[in-house]
Structure formats: structure tokens, C-alpha cells
Amino acid sequence: MITALRGMKDIMPQKSGLYEQIIGVCEAVAKNYGYTLIKTPHLEQTTLFKRSVGESSDIVGKEMYQFIDKGENDVCLRPEGTAGVVRAFIESKLDRAGGVYRYFYHGSMFRYERPQKGRLREFHQFGVECFGESDVREDASVILMIAEILNRLQIKTTLKINSLGDADSMGLYRQKLVKFLEQNEAFICDDCKRRKALNPIRVLDCKNESCQEIYKNAPLMIENLGDEAAADFAKLQEILAKNGVSYEIDARLVRGLDYYCKTAFEFVSDEIGSQSAVAGGGRYDRLVEYLGGKASFGVGFAMGIERIMEILGERESKNARDGVYLCALDEQNVDFVFDLGIKLRKNFKTQISYKAKKLAKHLQDADKINTKIFLCIGENERKNGEIWYKNLENKDEKTIKIDEIFKIESL
Ligand code: HAM
Numbered sequence: 001m002i003t004a005l006r007g008m009k010d011i012m013p014q015k016s017g018l019y020e021q022i023i024g025v026c027e028a029v030a031k032n033y034g035y036t037l038i039k040t041p042h043l044e045q046t047t048l049f050k051r052s053v054g055e056s057s058d059i060v061g062k063e064m065y066q067f068i069d070k071g072e073n074d075v076c077l078r079p080e081g082t083a084g085v086v087r088a089f090i091e092s093k094l095d096r097a098g099g100v101y102r103y104f105y106h107g108s109m110f111r112y113e114r115p116q117k118g119r120l121r122e123f124h125q126f127g128v129e130c131f132g133e134s135d136v137r138e139d140a141s142v143i144l145m146i147a148e149i150l151n152r153l154q155i156k157t158t159l160k161i162n163s164l165g166d167a168d169s170m171g172l173y174r175q176k177l178v179k180f181l182e183q184n185e186a187f188i189c190d191d192c193k194r195r196k197a198l199n200p201i202r203v204l205d206c207k208n209e210s211c212q213e214i215y216k217n218a219p220l221m222i223e224n225l226g227d228e229a230a231a232d233f234a235k236l237q238e239i240l241a242k243n244g245v246s247y248e249i250d251a252r253l254v255r256g257l258d259y260y261c262k263t264a265f266e267f268v269s270d271e272i273g274s275q276s277a278v279a280g281g282g283r284y285d286r287l288v289e290y291l292g293g294k295a296s297f298g299v300g301f302a303m304g305i306e307r308i309m310e311i312l313g314e315r316e317s318k319n320a321r322d323g324v325y326l327c328a329l330d331e332q333n334v335d336f337v338f339d340l341g342i343k344l345r346k347n348f349k350t351q352i353s354y355k356a357k358k359l360a361k362h363l364q365d366a367d368k369i370n371t372k373i374f375l376c377i378g379e380n381e382r383k384n385g386e387i388w389y390k391n392l393e394n395k396d397e398k399t400i401k402i403d404e405i406f407k408i409e410s411l
Contacts, residue, residue, distance in 0.1 A: 007113070007121030013369075015309060017320065019124070022308050023106055025152045026126040030104040033145050035128050038103035040084035042110075046076040052083035052287055054258025056198030063111040065121075077110035080257065081127045081302055082284070083291075089131055090293035100132040106305070118275030118307050127281075127302035131288065134297040136232040139263040139283055140239035142301050146267055146279050147245045149303070155311050157267040157278060159240075160250040162222060163233040164201065164260050167286065169226035174200055176219045184214050204252045220251040229262050236263060259284040263299065272310045279303035321393050323349035324408065325366035329378035331356045337377055340402070348408065366392060373408055 004010060011019050027037075046066050053059050065077035078084055085103055094101055106126040113119050128145065130138050143159065150157055165173055181188065181196045181203065188196075188203070188211050195202040204215055225233065240247050247265075255264050264282035272278075281301025289295040324344060328337040334356055341352035351371060353362060359376060366374045374390040381387050387405055390397040 005121065007115035007119075009120060009122075009306075015313075018309055018312060019305060022153065022305055022312070023126060026106065026149050026303065027104065029145055029148045029152065030126075030128055033102070033128075033141055035102040035104040035130075038085055038088065038105050038129075039107075040078075040081070040088050040105065042078055042108060043075050044078055044084055044087065046074040048083050048087055048291070049076055049079060052086065052257075052259055052291060053080060054199055056195045056202050057257050059111060059256065061194075063113050065110045065112055079111045080109055081105050081107075081125055082129055082257075082259070082287075082298075082300060085127075085129045085300075086131075086287055086291055086293070086298065089129075089296075090288060090291060094131065095288055095293035095296045098132065100130065102128065102130045104128045116275065117273050118304075118310060120306060124305040125302040126305060127300060129298060129300035131296050131298050133299065134285070136235045136263070137239065139232070139299050140236050140243075142281060142299055143236075143240065143265055144243055144245060146301060146303065147243075150267065150278075153308065153312065155269065155278070155308065156271075157269045159245060159247040159265060159267050160253050161236065161240075161247050161263070161265045162250055162253040163225055163229050163236075163262055164254065164264050164282070165221050165225050166229045166262060169224055169229055170201075170221070170261060173219065173221050173224040176224065177201065177203075180218050187211075187214050199258050201254050202256075202258065205254045205256060215252070222249070222251040232262055255280060255282060259287045259290075261285050265301075267303075269307070269311055272307055275307065277304070278307045278311070321370045321372035323351060323371050324373045324375060325351045325353070325362070325369070325371040326375045327353035327362045327366075327377075328356050329359060329362075329376065333377050333379070333382055336382065340405070344405070344408075347406070363390075363392075375405060375408075377402075 049064065050060055059079045064079060067075060069075050085105065089095060107124060108122050109125050110122050112121055115121060128142060164170060177200045178196060181200060189208045192203040192206050192211055206212065253264055253266060260282040262283040266277050266280040268276040269278050279301055283299040285297045287298055326337055326341045328334050334354060338352055341350050344350040351369060362376055363374060372391065372393050374392055376388045385402050386399045387402050389400050
């Protein structure tokens with residue numbers, strides 16, 4: 001048997017309704033916030049992610065699905081959505097046009113991580129990116145957007161926020177942190193030594209407990225914010241409080257990607273085990289320029305759809321029946337049923353059986369695919385211009401006139 005690759009999962013019809021429901025809620029909320037769909041390729045030049053997500057990140061360091069294609073191009077399956085959207089924004093010259101642009105996207109992301117509960121190698125994100133807006137009200141808006149999505153889905157989470165400072169304050173802070181790391185070089189792991197050279201602030205994100213012990217005494221960005229970053233962080237908190245969104249300040253929240261500045265945040269759930277982040281994001285004001293565009297502000301988030309599905313899994317109406325199953329008992333009625341089904345399909349989800357079978361067998365088949373309304377015709381019904389009807393949800397059954405089956409919704 002050929003199986004799916006490790007860490008890659010099918011979303012079968014029992015779950016796909018839930019997937020659609022979550023994306024539907026995300027889209028509706030994002031549109032209310034002024035965001036429009038953007039679709040970018042799954043495959044991009046490897047350099048794009050190296051430069052944006054950053055060499056110090058685990059994603060680039062260890063988890064890229066990277067290969068050389070038949071044209072000798074170094075390419076990579078996207079590990080996240082922001083980089084591709086930024087590339088598309090620059091390539092469309094919108095960075096030069098000025099103005100504010102708001103995009104949302106959803107689809108597969110790929111990270112060669114060690115698979116475990118809540119951690120897949122191909123997973124789905126819903127995300128948004130806003131370009132050209134420096135106002136912290138947009139940072140607050142993207143957080144409020146997630147809060148609204150989670151609220152509509154009735155999911156409880158904890159919001160953690162931090163400020164990574166602006167370019168100036170980050171520079172000064174880096175120096176302090178590097179000094180601290182040099183003093184403690186002997187006690188930190190090899191990954192942190194690498195991070196120290198590439199992006200020191202990422203050491204605070206280290207999963208190694210002995211490193212975390214050391215970092216308890218490390219200087220924190222939040223204590224070193226410049227005036228502007230401090231004022232924005234205060235305003236962000238004010239807006240969240242005013243809108244009833246509770247939050248915790250987590251001064252060690254640095255996020256797993258290198259491109260952030262100022263606002264960084266994560267929504268975590270205690271319902272799904274160790275991989276508890278359901279959404280994360282923040283501001284990335286230098287990324288557009290860094291990828292070769294004209295300096296433009298950026299802020300956004302992404303949400304892990306499988307993690308949301310995991311939380312909602314138990315609540316999902318697994319056996320929600322819908323649609324019509326239309327079938328015949330005798331071979332000579334199959335064409336009649338097919339023609340009728342084609343008409344029904346103009347208004348109803350209709351599964352047509354092309355084979356004449358016994359009633360019990362048809363009922364079994366309809367049940368397997370969770371149909372709600374079962375319509376079956378035999379020789380007698382055909383003669384009388386009638387069809388046998390059964391609602392498989394409430395078990396109602398009767399015979400109805402064939403001309404009336406177009407009213408099935410009210411049956
Ligand atoms: P991220 O924190 O790397 O951010 O991913 C966002 C979300 O994707 C996570 O909170 C988690 O729910 C989900 N996720 C990440 N890795 C996996 C995995 N291996 N399996 C299942 N779910 C996973 C980003 O990707 C940024 N691009 C977010 C962003 C947008 N920042 C600004 N704009």
C-alpha cells in the first residue's frame with residue numbers, strides 16, 4: 001500500500017466540513033477588516049525564505065523542503081505565507097505606489113519538523129498581511145481580528161504579547177544581550193551560540209531548559225524600548241483592554257521567525273498539548289526593504305488550521321447529514337433517475353446511484369456518505385408517478401409525487 005508521507009495528513013470528508021467552516025469564519029472576519037484574498041505559489045526560490053524567515057530560525061536552519069528543480073533552480077516549498085506575499089507585493093510594484101494594502105490567504109505550508117500531535121510537515125494556515133500602515137491601531141486590529149475569529153468559533157485561548165522594539169532600540173538591546181551571552185558562553189547550547197551570531201534575540205526562544213535557566217537573568221527588550229516603541233506598546237494594550245481582549249505580557253516571546261520588530265503576539269490554547277500556539281504574528285517593518293522593495297510597513301498573523309480543528313474536533317457535528325441520494329431498484333429506471341437527478345442538481349446536493357440495487361443496499365450506501373434525504377424509485381412508483389422518500393436523520397418516510405420532489409426542502 002502506498003501511504004501518505006510522514007507528517008502529512010489527508011483531510012477526509014468527515015473533517016473537511018469543519019475545515020471549510022473555519023476558513024469561512026476566517027474569511028468573513030478578514031473581509032470585514034478590509035482584507036482581500038491573495039494567492040501566491042507554494043514553491044518559491046529558496047533565497048526568499050533564507051532572507052526573510054532568517055538563517056537563525058529553525059525553519060531555515062533545519063526544516064526547509066528544499067531541492068534543485070529540473071532547471072537547476074534552488075527552490076523550496078513555502079514554510080510560511082508572509083515571505084511569498086511580501087515578494088508578490090514588491091513584484092507588483094505596490095511598494096512604490098504607496099498606500100495601504102490588506103491581504104488574506106490560506107493554504108498549505110511545509111516544514112520538515114519532527115511530527116507529533118499538533119505538528120505536521122504539511123499543515124494549513126489562514127493568514128493576513130497589511131502593508132503600508134505604521135499605525136499601531138493596525139497591530140491591534142489584526143489581534144482583534146483573531147479574537148473575533150476565535151470568539152465566533154467559541155474557542156478560548158490566552159493571548160501573549162511583547163514588543164521587540166524599533167530598529168534603534170533593538171540595536172542597543174542586541175549589544176546588551178550579546179554582552180550577556182558572551183559572559184555566559186560556556187553555559188549555553190550550540191544552537192544559541194549560532195543564534196548569538198545571527199540574531200541574538202532568538203536565544204530567548206530556546207527550548208533547552210538549561211539555557212532558559214541562564215536567560216532568567218538576561219536583559220529584556222521590554223525594559224529597553226525606545227520612546228516610540230514604548231508608546232505603541234502602551235497604545236496596543238489600551239486598545240485591547242478597551243475592547244475586552246485580555247492579554248499577558250510575555251517579555252520572552254520572540255517568535256520563531258527573524259523578521260519581527262515592535263509588536264509580537266501569540267494565541268495559545270491549553271486544550272491541545274505541547275504544540276499550543278494556534279496563531280501568531282506581529283509587525284515586520286524592515287522586511288519589504290530587506291527583500292529588495294521600497295521600505296514599507298508590514299504587520300500580520302497566521303493561524304494553524306489543524307490546531308483549530310483539533311480543538312473543535314470533539315464539538316464537530318460528525319454525522320451532520322446533508323444532500324439527496326437518488327436511486328432505482330430496477331435497471332430500466334436508472335436512466336429515469338439519472339435525468340431526474342440532473343434536474344435536482346440545479347438546486348440540491350444530489351448523489352445519483354447509476355446501479356439498480358436492492359433497497360437495503362441503497363440505504364446502506366446512502367448512510368455511508370451521510371446523506372440526509374433518500375429517494376428511491378421502483379417499477380410501481382414509476383407507474384404511479386411517485387417516489388419513495390426517507391429522511392435518514394429523523395427517519396420520516398412516505399411516498400411522494402415525482403413532480404413534488406423539487407420541494408424536498410420543505411418535505
Ligand atoms: P508561525 O508562528 O510560524 O508564524 O505559524 C503560525 C501558526 O501556524 C502557528 O501558531 C501554528 O498554529 C501553525 N503551525 C506552525 N507550524 C506548524 C506545524 N508544523 N504543524 C501544524 N501547525 C503549525 C508564521 O508562519 C508567520 N508567517 C505569521 C505571520 C504572518 N507573521 C506576520 N504575518
